[in-house]
Amino acid sequence: MELLRTILSVPGNREKMLEKSKELRADIVVLDLEDSVPQEEKARARSIVEKWIPKLTGNSSRIYVRINPLDSGFAKEDLEAVIIQGIDGISQPKPSTAQDIHKIAEILTRLEKKRGLPEGRVKILPWIETALGLINAYEIASSSPRVNGVIFGANDLVLETGMTRSEEGNELLYPRTKVVIAARAAGVSAIDTPYNNFKDEPGLIKETTLARNLGFRGKFIIHPSQVDIVNRIFRPTEEEVAYARQVVTAFEDARQKGFASASLDGKMIDIPIAQRALVILLTHEAISAKERG
DSSP: OOOOSEEEEEETTOHHHHHHGGGOOOSEEEEESSTTSOGGGHHHHHHHHHHHHHHHTTSSSEEEEEOOOGGGTOHHHHHHHHOSTTOOEEEEOOOOSHHHHHHHHHHHHHHHHHHTOOTTOSEEEEEEOSHHHHHTHHHHHTSOTTBOEEEEOHHHHHHHHTOOOOSSOGGGHHHHHHHHHHHHHHTOEEEEOOOSOTTOHHHHHHHHHHHHHHTOOEEEESSGGGHHHHHHHTSOOHHHHHHHHHHHHHHHHHHHTTOSOEEETTEEEOHHHHHHHHHHHHHHHHHHHHHHO
């Protein structure tokens, strides 16, 4: 199972931060060429990221690059620079339709062939952060085999729609839920929006717990201090793992006897419950394997 619990953004023009990212246990480190890089720094950041991708290869984190939007005038140059040995994926901001993903996927196929990379190696994590993108969330999530997840971007969505962002986050419940359902229907992971106040640990814990309960598989994070907290929340507890093992065992015993459900502690175990338990075990195994090495 591919882990997408923690996706840490690092500004592409900040080499000290890129160096520090080697020490962190984020599942993915995203070298950012978009929002965290000023307009006048775009070319310099692109050059730095191209240099740093090989330096970060081999660490525990997979390496992605967040390119600029297709209509920015920078996206194609970004891709020409960063599709090299060591890159694992692209984070694509502001797609509104599946066609936006297709355009990026076509460029990736051409560059993989040109650079001697296996076709399909470079994955795509699109952002769902516009009103039209939210309406087309399933189409975006299912647009290409390269798409392994979608990221909910609340900040841009709030700006475009005129929502008022609150501490409780009730205004985001519908878009969050829609992103999760669209992602699951497409067979990919949903990643929750960044939590901007990186000094507010209780707030981060509360929002990340909500995201997990809604069905998100991870969270996009903006500060190293958030990595361990988010990793912990998206890790199945010992109690969850132990119970999942009992569920899988009970269901398998029943299946071998010709039944499609089982009973455990007075509760019925049907196929969806057994499948959820299996996901918990696979997640636990993937995290344990990463920690071992």
